[in-house]
Amino acid sequence: MQRGCSPVNHIAPVRVAAVGCGYWGPNVIRNLSEVPGFELAWVCDADPARLAPVATRYPTTRATTRIDDIFADPTVHAVYIATPVSSHYRFVKRALDFGKHVLVEKPLATTVERAEELAEIARARGLTLLVGHTFVFSPPVRKVKELIDSGMLGPIYYVETTRVNLGLFQKDVSVLWDLGPHDVSILNYWLNEVPTHVSARGRSYVGEALEDVAFLTLEYPSGILAQLQISWLAPSKLRRTSIVGRQKMIVYDDLEPVEKVKIYDRGVDRQPASFGEFQLTYRSGDILSPRLDTTEPLRIECEHFLECIRTGRTPDASPQSGVDVVRVIHAAERSLRTGGSPQPVYEPVAAMEPTP
Ligand SMILES: NC(=O)c1ccc[n+]([C@@H]2O[C@H](COP(=O)([O-])OP(=O)(O)OC[C@H]3O[C@@H](n4cnc5c(N)ncnc54)[C@H](O)[C@@H]3O)[C@@H](O)[C@H]2O)c1
Known part of the structure; x- marks a missing residue:
């Protein structure tokens, strides 16, 4: 019509x-x-x-x-x-x-x-x-994107993110579909790519069928691994992400009142040593917190x-980005149903009906 x-x-x-x-x-x-x-x-x-x-x-x-x-x-x-x-x-x-x-x-x-x-x-x-x-409209998330795009982190190794609290339990969807889209949309936006594979484990501890806790691993085409922990069943609210690059590392904590983004000049360098072996040197420099726009996302x-x-x-949060997020969550859902085996994000989409 x-x-x-x-x-x-x-x-x-x-x-x-x-x-x-x-x-x-x-x-x-x-x-x-x-x-x-x-x-x-x-x-x-x-x-x-x-x-x-x-x-x-x-x-x-x-x-x-x-x-x-x-x-x-x-x-x-x-x-x-x-x-x-x-x-x-x-x-x-x-x-x-x-x-x-x-x-x-x-x-x-x-x-x-x-x-x-x-x-x-x-x-x-x-x-x-x-x-x-x-979150794609959130100033700290946009600042992190700016820092990543500037190249100051060097090649990114991995990202680890925690989004947990007590509730709010949803009646129609699992925690995967409720909280998962936030982190997947942030990661896809930051890294400017869509994962190729997703594996997920999860449990419904309180509800009857819908998972209230899930752990996801996303593999991006660039080789970056992202680990996501999402839960409605946690003692305290946490919104914390670490991005580990070769040159620098970032911690983004959305619950910090002011210094939500911190850049750590930390890392480990491999130096050639004798007899073809390597020696590791640890770098622990300044911690910097950039000024952030305070406009409400x-x-x-x-x-x-x-x-x-x-x-x-x-x-910026385009229909295609919405489709990409649904693809990733759907692949995570398939992985949950198969005991955590890695599932391709692009194929097959019609293999099962999602829970919601
Ligand atoms: N962007 C974010 O950070 C964020 C945060 C929380 C929730 N959400 C999203 O917001 C949406 C709503 O979540 P919520 O927690 O507010 O749920 P909710 O259940 O509190 O509110 C949903 C409302 O929709 C109404 N509704 C249902 N069917 C309707 C219909 N046919 N016509 C008119 N009204 C109808 C319900 O009466 C209810 O008041 C979800 O999609 C959720 O994923 C987004």
């Missing part, structure tokens, strides 16, 4: 509707309401109790429990979707079919085929489809959404 909405012009505000006023949606809705150039036209949640406080906060915005009211409004140019993961495909597809630009929370969809289909619809209709890989994400709608540029 192909329908249109009134075209975006460069003077009038872009009218955006937000669907999903649960835990996460209101954070983005606040930013959409504050970014000049957007007009928050509708807020929507199927649950009136979730909708009510948000509707009260934006008294000039229309409120509804029926998502179809939004699709049927031809004056709505763009839709923000923050509903449960299992509903993303259905709602994004309908929004695109109605000619709306879309910002959808991660992950784009729960199968590779569906993610690719959405990317193709957006491309064919010339609509912006931005995947809410929030969601503000940057919403401003970027507006810019992409207005100019037609491909979003």
Whole structure:
């Protein structure tokens, strides 16, 4: 079904509707309401109790429990979707079919085929489809990208990342689909490549079927290994990543109030010794913490959404990056089901149905 909405012009505000006023949606809705150039036209949640406080906060915005009211409004140019993961495909597809630009929370969809289909619809209709890989818009993550691209780390050996806390247990997806997209999107963005193979082990300790703890190993074409630990079942919240390069190392700790990124001038050098043997020398130099922009990542994400709608540029968190993340998580899911054996990211995609 192909329908249109009134075209975006460069003077009038872009009218955006937000669907999903649960835990996460209101954070983005606040930013959409504050970014000049957007007009928050509708807020929507199927649950009136979730909708009510948000509707009260934006008294000039229309409120509804029926998502179809939004699709049927031809004056709505763009839709923000923050509903449960299992509903993303259905709602994004309908929004695109109605000619709306879309910002959808991660992950784009729960199968590779569906993610690719959405990317193709957006491309064919010339609509912006931005995947809410929030961390790609986070100043410390962008600073690390800048440092990696500058070459100051030297060749990167490996990356290790921990994203654990107590809860929030999701009802429709495992921790793999809930927390995994954050780290995979960050790593793919930093390294500018997509893993070739993924292996994963995980367990459902508290729930019945959906894993609440998972350990992933990603192998990138450049040879970089990345180790990811994700969990809803941990004594304290940790958001810590180490990137180990030959020249320098970086620690990115998102929970640090100010010095979220630290560059360590540390390493081990191999020096030739006698009789063809090598001697290791350890380097332990300064620790540097670069100044970071303090803008809220969601503000940057919403401003970027507006810019992409207005100019037609491909979003930094593009549909293709959304497809790549789904591919990696899907491969991890296959690995989980086969006891942790490494699975190719690109083949085969139709071998099994994912859990969500
Ligand atoms: N970017 C981030 O850092 C981040 C953080 C947390 C969650 N998320 C994502 O945000 C999304 C929502 O997660 P959450 O934790 O807020 O979930 P949630 O369950 O708290 O909220 C989802 C809301 O969607 C509503 N909803 C469900 N079906 C609907 C329908 N048919 N029409 C209208 N409303 C409907 C529910 O009533 C609920 O209020 C997920 O995709 C999640 O992955 C992103």
